[in-house]
Amino acid sequence: MNAPTGLIKIKGRYYAQVRVPLDIVESYGRKQHKESLKTGDYTEACRQLHAKVASIKQKFDDHRATLKTKAVAEAPMPALTPQSFADLGRQYGREIAERELTVRADLYEAAIAEPKEFWRSASQKFSESDQFNYFDKLMAEGDLDRVVGYIIRKRSEDRIADLKRMVDTGDMGDLLALALERQPGLDRRAHVALALTLARSEIAALQNSLSGDLEGHRTAPALTQTSASIPASTTPALPPISLDALFDKWKAETKPSASTLSTWRGIIRSLKAAFPEKADDAGSITTEDMIKWKDHLVVTGKTAKTINASYLACVRTIYAYGVNNKLVAVNPGLGVKSAGSRKAGTGRLPYNNDEVARLLELARGETSPAKRWLPWLAAQTGSRISEVAQLQGSYVMEQDGIHYLDIKPAPDAGSIKEEISERTVPIHPQLIADGFLNFVKGKGDGPLFYRRSSGDPDKKHASKGVSNHLGAWIRENGFTDPRKAPNHALRHWFKTEASRVGIDSRDVDKLQGHAPRNEADKYYHPDLSMKLAALKKIKLPPVKKVDETGLDSDEQPTD
Template identity: 60%
Template sequence: MPISLDELFERWEAETDPSASTLSSWRGIMRDLKSFVGDKADDITRITAEDIVGWKDKLVKANKAAATISRGYLGCARALLRFAVANKLAASDPSQGIKVARKTKAGKKMLGYSGEEVARLLDLASAAPEPWKKWLPWLAAATGSRIGEVAQLHFSHVFEEDGYHVVKITPAIDAGSIKNAESERTVPIHPALLAAGFLEFVAEKGQGPLFYGRSSGDPKRKHASKGVANRLASWIRANGFSDRRKAPNHALRHWFKTEASRVGISDSVADAIQGHTDSSSSGVYRHIGLALMASALEKIELPPRRGVSLDA
């Protein structure tokens, strides 16, 4: 019996339990693919490689970024069609081997903030009365975290372990999510955050989320912390951080990686702090402890001294 794209998506969703953000974006991608293939959407076995190529070409002509097409549109279709093959719903995956040939043009690569910009942003944050404006830039700069990871922190995620004050980067108890298994980690709190009164803020805030009121608890809906992260990005942009090659929140993560390299922190330790996957064969055997992370973080000066360059 034929299976439609909609039915395939429902089966994939039920089995893989994707995050709310993935569901939201992939539903839109599926609508676009269904519109392109027409009545073939009612029977996935009728979708051909030529259809996928034609869809990809349409996206290229619409000036979608190569990374967006590759990781977003084709990535979604490939995951679903491979799921169909694995579950004997289709004999082959028509998206196999189809790629975007277009290269990223010079002047388009995303960049990190300079030390001057981080210092200015942290000055602005320190003067802000709202907790999410005040602490999220500091947390991102002090841990290199994705802003969504720290935006969903709960009171219970801040504690003491082995003599260190730490934050636990983990899915929020009210259906918040993080990128992948490697993203879950425990990171020492930077001395600058301790000096600025972060622990006192957490104690005063009490039980529950630190930066939002409450979320629905429905894993299929966007988590409330997403709205906080979006508002923070808008606030940063409104305060003069207008370079489109520097994502207002994520440029802090880029800066942390660059600064870690500048002060001599090894890639493996920086990866452990930031929740980056170590893809080397030895990476699965390497476990970075709190003492080593704390020692590394002490080398990251916050706020950065103005005028310090990568070659300093």
């Protein structure tokens, strides 16, 4: 039986072999193209042969296309106006920078809103196991800044590599289509030249983005051989829109949380106060104005973190929305950044056992429901104070003899941080002994710690005021260490104390509403009895002193 045409065997392995067509044989560099079928089995080799031969012939076609593209690109070019290319490149580079900022914001929002779906979607982008493992580790740690940064870096690096491949091989179909869309009516040589300019501009913009310079406008090197003129790109003037109107349009479309709205409204007020004459025309605010505003914020004592992560992030996000929706021409916040860094000795700290014991004893003597019970609930659950401040009587439930809190958004437009924050937490026996269930019974099914809220998702929930008043009361009672947030230091303490008494870290995360630390932890689902057994290990109020041996003061060994 004769072997099929193109099938050969070398040292026990089968190969597909195809003669290189005469029209490309010289540039191809060989007369025969041979590829292994990676098998020594004749039947299997015959099965694979047709597809492999087709693949090789496609490579011949690709080679011809590359030769044609290179011939056009390398042909003597008529004179083109260097400035017109530079203008087109700069404009395209600015658009890429705007797009990258929007992508970052969208990724961050997706990571917060749907962390599971975000993990599932993003994890498919990592072909190398070490890349995936690092991404999975960042997700487990819950550090969304690093997670989004890592994905952006990989996405940008992949795109840069793809653009360089297009330029190097001449495989520029997508770039040529983009050039034609930007500047129709070009002859072939100018068309290819513009495609190369756009490719280099996009590479430069992405490299600037990776280096933290989102405003950088590195453009492609000026073309030296020029003759035909390309009209400079012009952008029609946009009708003016006020800062308030721009903010309202962004708000209506993105529907941010009430707390974000409240904070960002204040930031927009600050920007309007800095440039009152420009408040009715958001497009008139320039990058130089943003730098002046940033400098003013520094003088008023704002930290670099607050300026960058709150003030400038707000303005960049609002303007990015405006640019994408043709409401303003440029984003003046791009590239503006406070150069300060977080100083040593400013990071957040937990309360120690003495402080928690003193705070809980103070709370025991209070008659105000919020002051009496919220410190205890925060200490026994490790919750964010905003989560327990919006508890309803109907959220205190019982199952199989275990009383527990159903932590979720209040029905009157309350909110919690993210999906993983919604959880059930058993009530510590000490709270039951102190009469917490009787208090709940007396309040009925409605709010436990506030009277009523507006129900308007654009306004701060009433529980926010309760949380703020509680924090002020704690400060007034001598808890004045600026590194210990009056309410949130209890959440830090719970994490630390739970570790000290030997509670499984997976249980701690479930109790506090923290994301699983790795893929395996996502399969761990403790029931109420398991959670209660863990909680009982925490003594409330805590033992005041823990000596260097790790023993509580009432557990000291005797002689």
